[in-house]
Amino acid sequence: MRWLRRRFPALLMARRNIGRTKVRSVLAALGIVIGVIAIASLGMFGLTLRYQITENLGDIGNQVTVQPAEDNSAVFRTISEREVREVRRIAGSSASVVPIQQMSLPISFDRGPPSGRFVLGVESPGTVYEARAGTIPENFRSGVLVGATIAEENDLNPGSSILVNGSTTRVRAVLAPGDSVGFLQSESAIVVPSTTFDRRGYSEVVIETENSQTANETAMALREELNQRRDRFSVSDNSQIADQIGQTFQALNLFLIGIGSISLLVAGVSILNVMLMSTVERRQEIGVLRAVGFQKLDVLKIMLSEAVLLGIVGGLIGAGFSILAGMVLNHYVIGDATLVLRPGNFLYIGLAFAFGVGTSLLSGLYPAWKAANERPVEALRS
Amino acid sequence: MAVIETRNAVKRYRTGGETLEALKGIDFAVEPGEFVSIMGPSGSGKTTLLNLLGLLDDPSEGQVLLDGEDVTGLTDSEQTAARKRTIGFVFQNFYLIPTLTAKENVEVPALFDHDPSVEERSVDLLERMGLGDRLDHKPDELSGGQKQRVAIARSLINEPRVLLADEPTGNLDRDTGRKILDEFVDITERDVAVIAVTHDELVNEYVDRTVRLVDGLMGEDAPATGRSPDPTPSPEADAVGSTDDGLTGSDRP
Numbered sequence: 001m002r003w004l005r006r007r008f009p010a011l012l013m014a015r016r017n018i019g020r021t022k023v024r025s026v027l028a029a030l031g032i033v034i035g036v037i038a039i040a041s042l043g044m045f046g047l048t049l050r051y052q053i054t055e056n057l058g059d060i061g062n063q064v065t066v067q068p069a070e071d072n073s074a075v076f077r078t079i080s081e082r083e084v085r086e087v088r089r090i091a092g093s094s095a096s097v098v099p100i101q102q103m104s105l106p107i108s109f110d111r112g113p114p115s116g117r118f119v120l121g122v123e124s125p126g127t128v129y130e131a132r133a134g135t136i137p138e139n140f141r142s143g144v145l146v147g148a149t150i151a152e153e154n155d156l157n158p159g160s161s162i163l164v165n166g167s168t169t170r171v172r173a174v175l176a177p178g179d180s181v182g183f184l185q186s187e188s189a190i191v192v193p194s195t196t197f198d199r200r201g202y203s204e205v206v207i208e209t210e211n212s213q214t215a216n217e218t219a220m221a222l223r224e225e226l227n228q229r230r231d232r233f234s235v236s237d238n239s240q241i242a243d244q245i246g247q248t249f250q251a252l253n254l255f256l257i258g259i260g261s262i263s264l265l266v267a268g269v270s271i272l273n274v275m276l277m278s279t280v281e282r283r284q285e286i287g288v289l290r291a292v293g294f295q296k297l298d299v300l301k302i303m304l305s306e307a308v309l310l311g312i313v314g315g316l317i318g319a320g321f322s323i324l325a326g327m328v329l330n331h332y333v334i335g336d337a338t339l340v341l342r343p344g345n346f347l348y349i350g351l352a353f354a355f356g357v358g359t360s361l362l363s364g365l366y367p368a369w370k371a372a373n374e375r376p377v378e379a380l381r382s
Numbered sequence: 383m384a385v386i387e388t389r390n391a392v393k394r395y396r397t398g399g400e401t402l403e404a405l406k407g408i409d410f411a412v413e414p415g416e417f418v419s420i421m422g423p424s425g426s427g428k429t430t431l432l433n434l435l436g437l438l439d440d441p442s443e444g445q446v447l448l449d450g451e452d453v454t455g456l457t458d459s460e461q462t463a464a465r466k467r468t469i470g471f472v473f474q475n476f477y478l479i480p481t482l483t484a485k486e487n488v489e490v491p492a493l494f495d496h497d498p499s500v501e502e503r504s505v506d507l508l509e510r511m512g513l514g515d516r517l518d519h520k521p522d523e524l525s526g527g528q529k530q531r532v533a534i535a536r537s538l539i540n541e542p543r544v545l546l547a548d549e550p551t552g553n554l555d556r557d558t559g560r561k562i563l564d565e566f567v568d569i570t571e572r573d574v575a576v577i578a579v580t581h582d583e584l585v586n587e588y589v590d591r592t593v594r595l596v597d598g599l600m601g602e603d604a605p606a607t608g609r610s611p612d613p614t615p616s617p618e619a620d621a622v623g624s625t626d627d628g629l630t631g632s633d634r635p
Contacts, residue, residue, distance in 0.1 A: 007496075009493040009494055010494075012486070013493070016479075016481030019481065020480070285477065285479060288471070288477040288479075289490070291436065291471050292465075292490060292536065292537070293463070293465050293466020293540065294462070294491075294494070295459055296458065298493075298494050375438075375439075377433050377438040377439045
């Protein structure tokens with residue numbers, strides 16, 4: 001403190017002056033507090049919303065689906081092993097390629113009468129699914145994986161048994177919600193080893209890439225190379241939709257922050273007002289300072305320090321409340337208050353704090369300039 | 383050599399369409415260690431002269447010299463620096479900063495100097511003024527005389543050559559006024575010139591000489607003792623001291 005005073009003497013004067021009109025200073029800082037909370041929490045709100053939506057959408061943006069093109073022939077075409085190898089080659093080593101078989105099999109839960117349901121045959125489900133309960137075996141040769149909705153409806157747990165195609169099969173894992181393969185949500189999926197299917201050929205191939213951009217590139221490469229001579233496959237990817245969702249949220253966030261900034265603007269006006277009143281009230285005092293040898297710049301420094309001090313105090317309190325608000329927001333929207341500690345949130349809090357201090361500085365400029373340029377002889381004439 | 387001097391200083395103010403001549407050619411000089419009072423009725427130009435001497439204002443014509451050096455026409459920042467180096471101010475209303483303690487108030491003129499000896503100097507000055515036990519009191523915890531002594535200590539912190547006092551006893555009772563004037567006499571003994579603008583006849587008991595201003599003209603230089611001054615001197619009264627040029631009255635012998 002002592003060092004600070006020696007180093008920045010203007011701060012001493014500024015701090016004492018702020019203390020002189022406590023209520024007024026508190027109100028001016030309160031404006032900044034509210035502005036900072038508004039910007040930070042609206043920014044965090046947008047981020048939380050985006051986080052929640054992308055969680056719900058799962059990884060669709062990273063996925064490319066290859067399906068046989070529909071032609072006019074009545075034959076139900078499948079994708080051959082050779083074609084899958086071709087897809088693997090085009091997608092490159094960084095992408096995981098999951099060929100999927102699909103057919104309707106009679107399934108019976110809880111010893112009831114079997115009914116036909118679509119099941120997926122997946123060789124290595126561990127690459128596309130995550131387990132909510134139980135484990136997905138590395139080498140999937142027996143058993144069945146069920147989606148969360150099916151598990152809940154039929155009261156299934158890892159270890160329960162269901163009838164698949166007439167034979168009793170053990171449930172190995174319940175799939176975590178959120179993931180999806182192609183256009184099939186995991187919630188209602190029933191996954192069996194591909195050895196269950198006696199026929200060759202796959203109904204679709206799902207390629208998971210690192211991000212939506214590589215998904216897009218892979219999809220383009222696949223379209224070009226697989227369909228060189230004729231349209232054998234339809235390749236679909238959601239990367240554009242995912243990008244658009246991202247961009248929409250970016251715009252939404254900017255809009256929300258814009259609304260928050262208006263409150264900071266109001267706070268800035270109130271600081272301007274407080275500082276102007278202060279310069280008028282302290283006209284003679286500033287005149288004395290000039291008379292005893294303070295340069296214009298020194299007076300400017302004192303007045304600006306006052307404004308910035310108000311901004312820093314308001315900004316810090318505002319940032320504190322913003323973290324609290326973010327915890328409440330994350331608790332109710334996502335259900336985990338600690339998610340407020342995501343780096344993106346701190347970006348918004350930092351941004352709001354910087355905006356708050358910046359606003360105070362800007363609002364202080366005119367009153368400080370006015371005080372510094374008052375001629376001491378005029379100021380001292382009482 | 384005079385520490386501070388005006389040569390044919392004229393100051394005009396433009397108010398509305400009229401031009402008011404507040405000082406009509408003042409020649410005035412003060413030697414180091416001299417105690418001079420400037421007296422005169424309201425509107426005679428006393429404060430204007432003090433502002434010129436304090437480099438707070440520029441004359442319309444003529445010169446102000448500080449240690450023989452012409453300081454008219456300097457930039458604001460140069461004048462401020464010269465003021466800080468050479469001149470101390472004491473005001474009628476003390477003008478202490480209410481949020482600072484006595485010690486901090488004394489340190490104010492040196493606040494931006496980053497000089498570690500300032501604190502020691504301010505404590506010394508306050509002890510010299512008999513305020514050693516009031517160092518950490520705020521101005522509203524001090525009496526008028528104590529405030530004025532803090533103000534004097536403040537004016538001395540940068541070791542000025544000249545101390546300008548505007549009605550230094552104006553807000554003080556007679557006894558306290560005497561104590562303050564004793565302080566001024568002490569200060570002049572350290573070779574600091576003190577110039578006091580005042581209405582208070584009491585001051586004249588302490589000064590080396592009195593200068594009278596009437597309507598922007600300097601009337602006379604009278605010794606402080608041996609004469610009972612007229613509180614509102616007329617031009618004739620002014621003419622008594624300086625025989626031949628009472629009306630244009632700008633020359634000192």
